[in-house]
Amino acid sequence: MTESESAIEGDVSRLPGRAWVVLSVVTGALFLEGIDIAMLNVAVPSIAADIGLGTGSAHWVISAYVLAYAGFMILGGRAADVLGRRRVFLTALAVFVAFSAIGGLAQESWVLLLVRFITGATAGFMTPAGFSLLTTTFPEGALRNKALAIYGAIGASGFLLGVFGGGLLTSLDWRLVFFAPAFLGLGFLIAGGLFIVRDAEVTEARVRGSFDFAGGATLTAAMVSLVYGIVSLGENLSNVLGLSALGIAALLGCAFVAIERRADDPLIPAGVLTTGLLPWVTSVGLLFIGAFFAWQFVLTLYLQELLGWTPLQTGTAFSAMGIELVVAPFLTPKLVARFGNVAVMLAGLGAVALGFVLTLRLDEGSGFRDLLPSLLLLGLAFAFIYGPMTAAAVEGVSDDKHGLAGGIVYTGFQFGAALGVSIVTVVLVGGSLGVPSVEDYQRALIVPAVAAGLALGIGILLFVRQRTDHVPSAR
Template structure:
């Protein structure tokens, strides 16, 4: 079935390419904002925890609260955007993101900060799939869309990579700037979006005004309960809170499943989860981003708490991953055109698996040169994975469901991030010592190495599946 094309402005045919690239600039700017926001927080966590009194075993909630809400509301956000209009949902979510980021910069208590992170995560959960839907609808299937998605992926990944550098520099001045800076960027993006984004048209949705709020809340509750249960049981095997949370997660997921079967407008349209490469892409995204966040979280603590590096030194070291900025917009589109998205993505998964495995050899005397091979390999991995993965997500999916499809993929990203950081925290502090030592960090770094290896296995399986469908 050919995808219906939607007019994105009042101009004639000659204006459409220009207007499409204007849409790209706005939505990629927002994706960059989300990436840089969470990456800066990763670097700033030690300073934040020390300043407002967060214990090491609780510090991860500054990240987890954000990514849990992000993951929980992502699919609902895509459904709402498809129903009510992607531009208006995108802009409304961007405004909330800006406002609560500013509140975070003024927070004085841990609970306020964690609440702020949950709200900004929920806002991002609406903003990302709305932006993804705007992008895939603005560009027709073919070379133009592949190029746009390569740029989208490159800039999104650069947010993660550049955020650690900016986070280190800003934290050195004042950790509150890592909240105020994203608020400022979000406000600028909001103004640009008001000018550049298309008006929402009836043709964008066949179900305008109808979306599954109950399903979204049930799914969010499921995700929050799972991670809370994992963390609590990890801290104490017999924890009644942990096991209760896991039981609640099972009940909520059962209720979500029943509700989806009975709903006239299910959160996830029937058959969407098995469309094209979407299930494979979602699994790879969960494992890859989960591995990256776990690795970055543990490595940041290792560099600053064990080796005594400053936040600035940590950020500058991570800047080596910026090789992604050179590769993604140039080499990646050429490779995907020649070999296909899945092949290029699998090469990236090989690179990240090797990179994470190399960090297992780090010791208490490690320096930048010891870390450099892993940083470069991770930069290559982001260049080869992020864009091709997002491009694969909508292969075989109807245009009217692109928002939900994007929501599913990015739900995997954020849920993976939350679980990755939580599991790494469990493994990191899982000893009887009050002070973490080298053995603890090495043990925790096994988590991202294993997750990356599993992602590689799924990538190979996706390649086999893609080849079979091509031959069929």
Template sequence: MSTPMSAREWGVLFVLCGAIFLEGIDVAMLNVALPSIRADLGLSTAMLSGVVSAYVLGYGGFMLLGGRAADLFGRRRMLLFWLTVFLVFSGLGGLATDGWTLLVARFVTGVAAAFMTPAGLSIITTSFAEGPRRNKALLVYAATGAAGFSLGLVAGGLLTAIGWRWVFFAPVILSALILAAALPLIPRARASARGRTDVAGALTITVAMLLLVYAVVRLERPAEGWGWTAAAFAVGLAALAAFVAIERRSPAPLLRLGILANRPLVRANAAALLFAGSFFAFQFLITLYLQELRGWSSLETGLALLVVAIDAILAPTLTPRLVARFGNARVIAGGLAFATLAYVLFLPVTDDWTYAAMFPTMITLGLAFALTYGPLTIAATDGVAEHEQGVAGGLLNTNFQFGAALGISLATAVHVATLTTASPLTAIRTALLVPAIAAASALVIALTGLRKPEVAPEPQLVA
């Protein structure tokens, strides 16, 4: 039985939950505001897509580097510095009068998120002892991040009704409040950097991730041809191979390859990639269905998805009890089974479905998030040495982000390809196979972890 968390520990957790909530709500609000931004600034479709892709490139390209930087140069320092950068460039986005300013602002905001997110996660995993206390903190943290995305859809609709610039100014205010609370609450710790750093590894993995994410984003634009997409994939994979070769010989590797021998960690990251891909693909498709096919407003769409945020209640209350009783691996598998079911339930959608017909998918998806997101975070950081917690967090968030980009791009590609020969409803139905297959694949990966009991004992959680 663990002792209750102290007031200071709750304060630290509150600040870090604020940071991950900020990241989730920022992304969701922008997605809702895109049509208004296009109308006001007169952006082309390519530029509007570039604004979204710029954040993904910055986030996905620098996440692993951000995780290692937290380990080497100080988690508190990285969190505070990049939170400040996030604040400044969110403000720049709100002041933008052209597409290029907005594109730069979103790219740098994505880079800032790539550094501050693994820093925040690693502060939790190093501030709370492994076991019940850390697990409970991680579940609260993960639930807050997921709730930020769900609530951001509604908040984005409300703020866009006032003016799309508030979608950028609201994160500035929230960032300032989090920063003010973080300064006295986040404990100071000595940076662990010493000796030489792995500059070659940092350069090659950043180039690899930037090119691979760029190639994935281009999948949703088949009309532009496949030449640049294939070239980006080829060079990105070559850079990734070079990174592996460098890490094998480096005396101070950016990513110690031995960490990948942790099978639960690898399974968690693979499942996270597919789980994120499935949800973001579904969110993109249901937005098309509700707004373009059914004529719903952005606020109505956000409210329709609001029930998914039930995980913010269930994750810190129900999930710890389930993990204590059934173990992390079984809870993850159960959550992914719910996710697969949610998407399958939506496959027969028609052009006149009532919300009552959609509700089973929404509530089941909320349960899936409650059972999957937090436990995946636990599985991806359990058994990892303290000096590598930033890297573990960076790996997990890289896979979440890469999965999100991949899911949206594949769903878009299938939707666009089907539209050439079928109706809009048929195109959406066909593309809905992407999230269903991705979630089912994640479930298969999770089930492989149940074939043999884990070496480590199951954690005993106290709600």
């Protein structure tokens, strides 16, 4: 064991027990958010068939969630910084649990999509609040890197293992994919209420002086309009509502800039968007998560609708990505301690780009063996990207802005998800109302491969810049 690795183990052993409880609850909530959307990805064909959604509009089961998630993320992060991280986290988690249960009872498509929008909005508050709880509980350095590696590993495992759980539950009844997160979330809510330290008292004067309500409302409306426009155009490039939404988003964006210039304490303080590695990490996260969501959406439809796999078979195949659970908590922190967050993240970006390129060779005769190399590479990618990326995002950002920084990063994630699913839907259906052919799926799989290649390019530029400018890595 090297000296740096010994330091990590020694520091972790001196952590107070309450810090590990905070890590467990916050990580559990991120896992919950991951399995929720991953299980729905696998369940989409069954849900669409049951409630009457076509291939071109089935994505709204995912997109309604992502639309609200991206729109409310920055507002949620700032609310956590000002109103109290524990308060915002637990309140959002409670609403998330309640509406997940309601989703399992929905009989009409509009009810289901409304539930997905509301759970996405609550996740937009819950995720940055939980992230800032974690980064302010663990001091910067080896302790935080270790905690974030665990956070990233378990959180990413929600995306990866959720597809197996989704396949298993969907084979019984797709409604169970709503009830399962509600049940798990209730347990995390109880644990969080008992063990997370209460916030300092929040006074009305503090809220008035520290919270830019006008900026928050305007930015949220702009983000929701922007993502709605992108998703709608993904369904139909001539969609009038989609084009109008983009125009409204542009106007609201201009209004937000004007409000921020006059605000005494703006929602996004000057310099935050250019602090440290935050803009680089956000760009990489947008492309990486966008590529993953696009790839998973297309591949799920390809396996079930073209190859005739059952939801359980699909979920079982995706569970091969669970290699991330073994690598991330044990190997990733050691690699970060030796090489730095950016270098480890770059290795993961290379793995995911290669994995997506390999899926371009799939055809109607492909089987699990043809898919396995890509699944294993993607598991490694999540292990090397998720934790180091989130750790790098707060380098150089003051503690009182960690909620906002987390909101910005996760907004990039969700914006990327919306963009990826929308673009890949356009490429897949190609304006046709018929069932996609193998050529359509092969063409659609080019989208995540290109996005992953762009993410890798940005990662290389960041790595070179960091070495040239001697920007210190988190070691």
